[in-house]
Amino acid sequence: MLISPPDAPKLPSVSESPSAEIVEGSSVTLTCSSDANPAANYTWYKKNGDPDLHPLSKEPQLVFSSIQSSDSGEYYCTAENELGRRTSEYIYINVTYAPKLPSVSVSPSAEILEGSSVTLTCSSDANPAANYTWYKEKQKLLQSPEGSHYLTSVSSEDGGNYSCKAQNQHGQTSSSVFIDVQCESHIPPKSYMLVLKLISMVHNSRLAPNMFLCLLLDKKFRCFVHQGHQICSWKHFTKQTIFFTIIYSITIITSNKKSLTT
Template identity: 65%
Template sequence: MRGAAMSFTAAASGLVVFLLSVSVVQSQYGMTYSSTKICAVKGSTVEIRCSYTYPSTSNGHVNTVEKTCWFTTWKDLKPVDVTTDSEYAGRVEDLCENNTCTLRIKNLTESDSVEYWFSIKTRQYTHLGVPGTTLSVTDAPKPPSVSVSPSAEIEEGSSVTLTCSSDANPAANYTWYKEDGNADLSFVSEGPRLFLSSIQSSDSGQYYCTADNLLGSRRSEPIFIDVTYAPKLPSVSVSPPAEIEEGSSVTLTCSSDANPAANYTWYKMNGNRKLPPLTTEPKLFFSSFQVSDSGKYYCRADNLLGSRRSESISIDVKYAPKLPSVSVSPSAEIKEGRSVTLTCSSDANPAANYTWYKEDEDSLKASGQIFTITDFRAEHSGSYSCGAQNKLGRSNSTLTLIVVAGSSTMTVNIIGTTLGVLMLILVFLLSLWMRKKKALHSTTEAHEPVEIETLT
């Protein structure tokens, strides 16, 4: 309440309102009210003071005050004595001392908002001090209520209006706040309405409004704004994030910001051909990842408002070299003195390094995928081992060059093994073949015709 001649302090029930003095002169009787206007808070206590003077004699007689009264609104054309009226019962006191009387009213109600007059009665005259003091009983704002329009589901991109209202006298001023991640309130705007145009997912959260006037401030209950939206671009993570070795377990995880929550589907790419989904869970799990599982994967996130596909992620499994294959060039019979090229290859990731050794020789014959022997001679015959190795392991294959005795050419036979077992089988088969050939030769000689001499 504003006024140069008025001041007050208001709070909870029991707080007394003290007032500055403003003099009001009433005819020959002096009357001074503490204030002509008072504002007080509902439920509190107010004191209205009036000091008075009067003539000590009147018409030659001693003049004394016989009674003091406080009056208010008129009933039946008569002013109401506050100290005896039922509406004030138990709530008022009239305290007088040294020509100053104080009307104390407790537990103020809005119906106490009227004008109050002080009256004195002497032996010969009753004086009512008018104008009196006007009391206005106000209240701090009631807890404000918040409404949202539209009241249905709020989709991203739509417009939303929040309205704050409170029963307050004097009228309240409104301020909007939003709760941040630390449960603190951040200022949004002022005014009874908060308008959010093209609302975004980041606008989701709890909102509050406060209603303030000179008598206090009240905050509303929180209202939660839940913005629904289609899935954002899904992200894909791989565990373990480091190098993946063949046989290890691998988990691919798909996640997307979506409201309502997204459903997920995993796919593996195969050129332009669409493959059936691998799983409809957010995680794709491989208990033992194999070379055949290598490739590109992607996931799709879906909800009622839309669908979004992730970027493709390549999974490249690492593995030790597989059993090497060995080839010889030329592949036909090789004449003595010609060059021979041996080539070794193995499926490995990372790529394998190659080494060549000759049976019964400890020294390295060559490094690299290709080993060339120029001017091939009988002493070059024997078994050659190709080793393929990377950081995950090693695998070997053996190649045997055999020279057929008594021939000017050599027959090349290739046997590949990692453990040398096939070499023993080859020697055994060659032994059987030689024995069979010798037996066949003996049988042929036994059937040659024998010349017989006839005696005459």
């Protein structure tokens, strides 16, 4: 019978299964092996962790039953017996995953006036990096890998709900933000105070109060009386006409106590 002489562990080899793309939520196994006599004991670690306090496994295999994006990184193992200890080379685990819920922001974040420039920014944690698409009221505006959408010289018609979709081959998700454009014509000097009181507004299209006031002051309404109600129409940028019934009370109070009520 051939008896192998005692020997310290050789350089451990490491492998991963499956060897194809690793997707978040899948099962992944890392295996460490080394020739040694007596047989080696194995320990798994993650790079930049504390080897003394945080060994991940003391088995030849390190198993992730449902791997997460936070598990991405470099791993290594050690093989040890009473004759010595050897450390493997690093194996890199790259976990791919669908975009996380996007973060959307508006700059400037303060009051947005007509004529100003606005930047909408969308960002999402994703691997591979997400591609971004901006929409306004479900109408596609822009698709790019950068995630920023620029509005120059905005008008009241640019106000509304904007949404950003982040997408890669593993999935998609979206977030939205509402832009409220203040028309310059109804922003009075510091010596003025504007009081807007909308008693009732019933219409067949979403119309923000600020947009309503901009249009009113800019005389973009055509109004007439029908069966005791004031019926107004407005032609907006899609060339469609919106009809609605409105009862309103608008008071502009100036520093000299004069007021105008409509």
